[in-house]
Amino acid sequence: MKKAVFVFLAFFLVFSAARAWSQTHSDAFAEKIYDPGKRKPTDSRLKVELGEKAPDFTLPAISGDHVTLSQYRGEKNVVLSFVPAAWTPVCSDQWPGYNIVEAHFAEHDALLLGISVDNIPSLHAWTQQMGTLWFPVLSDFWPHGAVAEKYGILRPEGISERALFVIDKKGIIRYISVYNINKRPPLENLLEALERLKQ
């Protein structure tokens, strides 16, 4: 009997965790969005800290260029926006929001690099639905999630956390947000972090 109760409780917990949760998605993606269900909010251990030099990397962009973080050293503040996966609900509505606040980034002499572990063709198809993005979108596909791993935000299932890093012109990490993967970080948190760069 105990076994039956245990089985029931286990099923109950699994299914409760998988129950649908509210996240909007734009009709721009129509029925193409895959809902992975609710995931463990965070599932990795950071390998970088505030005040440290940001690990350098070079990644291919969907434009065909390669982008190296250190190329902006001395010129621009850089925001890294890691999103877990293309074609999923929260991620699909995150970068289009950043797409309408280019002026806020410019005001803080900052640029944005969008990064995911998806491959270039998937990222290309996905971001086409978002309109014309003003910022580069980089693929951390191969070696799989190597940059996410370097920053300590690669999850066991091979996707990155939903994470934001603000790196100043000296290459120093000034803001880190590893947000609940199931939710979108409020825009004001990031803009306040950019504001603090002036201090």
Place this chain on the structure above:
Amino acid sequence: MKKLSLFTVLLLLFFSLPSASAASKKAPPKADDAFPAIALPMPQSPEHQNYLGLSGDKNSFAIQNIQTKVLIIEIFSMYCPHCQREAPEVNALYRNIRNNADLADSIKIIGIGVGNTAFEVDVFRKKYDIAFPLFADPEFTIYERLGSVRTPYFFVLTITENGPGKVIYAELGGIDGAKNFLEKILHLTRKPGDK
């Protein structure tokens, strides 16, 4: 036997739980349905209070208190590319109604930014220079009551003295041009016998 029946009871109990889809998939109100009674925070700006015909120092108001016969509700998100592209057309719709003396007092528009914070709604308002009132629904409360629709989604409903009336239009997607949309709404609100 005892074990079996207890296990069966547990199984039945399990399958009687709301399923993943059933739990959140409340159907959105459609044409001729009654629109749910929803409350919104009182707008801060006097212009918006005037536009909606609201007064008093309450923190919130019920949508049936909006002084209008017909209410257009745009469900949007600052993060939604379609909503961004549609914003100038919805502004045109608002202007067309405001500039028409016969319609200005009887058709009003509001927007509800679902999953958006007040700050994010404000970013959207400033970016697209939106003059009609926008409200934030950061915790998806209204979103869930309205059937968790994709964005943008437009509801048009009548407002009566007794509460929100019936839905006369409910569609996913854009408005297909401000002029077309207004004509459609006027057609739908026309009483039999009207010319």
